[in-house]
Structure formats: structure tokens, C-alpha cells
Amino acid sequence: MKRTLLALMAVLLLVSISLAAAPKGEEVAITGKMTCTFCNLPAPANGAKECCQNCIKAGDPPLLEDAQGNLYILLTGEHEVPLMTPERMDLLSEKVTVKGLLARRGGVQAIYVKEMMKAK
Numbered sequence: 001m002k003r004t005l006l007a008l009m010a011v012l013l014l015v016s017i018s019l020a021a022a023p024k025g026e027e028v029a030i031t032g033k034m035t036c037t038f039c040n041l042p043a044p045a046n047g048a049k050e051c052c053q054n055c056i057k058a059g060d061p062p063l064l065e066d067a068q069g070n071l072y073i074l075l076t077g078e079h080e081v082p083l084m085t086p087e088r089m090d091l092l093s094e095k096v097t098v099k100g101l102l103a104r105r106g107g108v109q110a111i112y113v114k115e116m117m118k119a120k
Contacts, residue, residue: 025101028111031119032066034096037073040065049093056084056092064098064111073110074098088116095119 036055039048040063056062062074062084076083077100099115 025103025112027099028102029097029099030064030066030072030102030111031095031097032064032070032072034062034064034074034092034094034098034116036060036092037063040071052092053089056089062092064096071109072098072102073108074116075110075112077101077112077114083113091116091118 036052038055038060039052052062064072064074066072074083095118097117097119098111098113101112101114103110103112
């Protein structure tokens with residue numbers, strides 16, 4: 001009986017930890033130009049594809065700028081799964097549509113990306 005109770009408590013603890021770590025926010029689909037933070041922050045929607053690819057490989061997060069000039073940091077929507085696959089790296093400096101969860105805190109906006117595709 002003690003083992004069953006301990007096992008149940010362990011499962012409940014793991015479930016509560018995984019739920020607490022899951023991103024929360026509103027579902028959005030936003031279209032804009034995807035670049036890197038290094039190239040885009042000093043000058044709106046600046047940054048050549050190759051330069052941004054090198055910046056992302058060096059660790060800079062990708063950034064999405066919509067038509068109104070709003071900036072969104074793009075984050076992986078899955079824990080410990082890289083956001084920028086080779087296919088997504090090819091979308092840098094392109095107009096893309098990103099679907100995911102929008103999270104805002106302290107003046108920062110980020111999208112936990114579920115889907116990313118070239119905009120039509």
C-alpha cells in the first residue's frame with residue numbers, strides 16, 4: 001500500500017511539474033518578416049539571410065516583425081526541441097506566418113511557435 005501511494009504521489013508531482021512548465025498564452029497567427037535580433041533591433045527589418053543564419057547559429061533568437069512594426073521573439077513550442085530546423089533557417093529574411101502561443105511579460109512579447117511557413 002505504501003509503495004502504491006508513493007508511486008501515485010510521484011506521478012502527480014511529475015504531472016504538476018510538466019503542466020507548470022508548459023507555455024501559456026493566447027493562440028495567434030502572425031505574419032511578418034523573420035530576422036535575427038542582432039540585425040533587426042538597431043534597424044527595422046534589416047538583415048540579410050546569410051547574416052541572420054550566422055547570428056542564429058551563434059545563439060541569437062529569431063525575431064518576427066509584423067506590418068505594424070511589432071516585434072516578437074520566437075521560441076520553441078516544445079521543451080528541449082530546437083526551433084530553427086534547416087527548413088526554418090531558409091525562411092530567414094522572408095515573409096512568414098507563425099502560429100503559436102503569444103506570451104507577454106514586462107514589455108517583452110514572444111511566440112512559442114507551433115507552426116511556421118512562408119507567407120503567401
